[in-house]
Amino acid sequence: MVSRISELVIDRADPERLAAFWSEALGYVELSREDDGSIEIGPATPGFGGPQPTLVLSPSSDPRRGKLRLHIDVNPVDRDQDAELERLLALGARPADVGQTGAESWHTLADPEGNEFCLLRTRLQPL
Incomplete structure (x- = not known):
């Protein structure tokens, strides 16, 4: 038995803006929104758990440091x-x-x- 990547969680200052960019870039749709401001995007079908990982854009105020x-x-x-x-x-x-x-x-x-x-x-x- 092996594991596979199901989603990538990425901390972002503006999840809304980045969800729009990555949805358009990848042909993804919004799958869910959480009370904490996180937005999950992914393929319209089958969504989470399919062959492509979803992206979870999570709000963060931590500044990025370096590459x-x-x-x-x-x-x-x-x-x-x-x-x-x-x-x-x-x-x-x-x-x-x-x-x-x-x-x-x-x-x-x-x-x-x-x-x-x-x-x-x-x-x-x-x-």
């Missing part, structure tokens, strides 16, 4: 990397410099709160 030790990688599914890059930038992502050389096959971006993620080149099949 993230864990980040999200995303891949385009219905367009090439350049077209997906333009779409993510239009949603509010911005280029991020974390020391890359410029020879990488991926783009390092930051979401609207400055949390880094990478857009990889390989196009994946939709689920």
Whole structure:
């Protein structure tokens, strides 16, 4: 028996704003809201427990310190990397410099709160 990742919980200053960004970026929908202000987003079907992990955006006032030790990688599914890059930038992502050389096959971006993620080149099949 093994385990698998079912959800990623991410502390955010503005869960509402980040839920909107990541829902649009990943094609996710809002699954639930908690009294503490947390918002869970994920695939519309089957939602939690499916093959893709959900994201729980939890409110936090703790300031971020330094480079993230864990980040999200995303891949385009219905367009090439350049077209997906333009779409993510239009949603509010911005280029991020974390020391890359410029020879990488991926783009390092930051979401609207400055949390880094990478857009990889390989196009994946939709689920």
